[in-house]
Amino acid sequence: MSELVDIVDSLENKISKLLHQLTLLQQTNLKLEEELLAVKNDHEATTASVVEWQEKYNSLKLASTMLGSDTNKTEAKLKINTLIRELDHCIVQLSE
DSSP states (O other), X not given: OHHHHHHHHHHHHHHHHHHHHHHHHHHHHHHHHHHHHXXXXXXXXXXXXXXXXXXXXXXXXXXHHHTTOSTTHHHHHHHHHHHHHHHHXXXXXXXX
């Protein structure tokens, strides 16, 4: 009978340890999820910033080309043609 009590006590101890470990793992998981969310938000903000700076760079490059720079005349012409097509499309939509 004493042997059975020892086995039950051993099982209770193991279950207690497992439950404690489960609690610790759940807490760690929650912290990691919060950290992941913060990193995702930071990544989205950084991506938005990169897109904004790329647009500013492209606008500056186009303005520089229009001011007489010979380096990107073809690119400026293509951009102007694209803008004209977009304007034409907008005019067509407004006239409908």
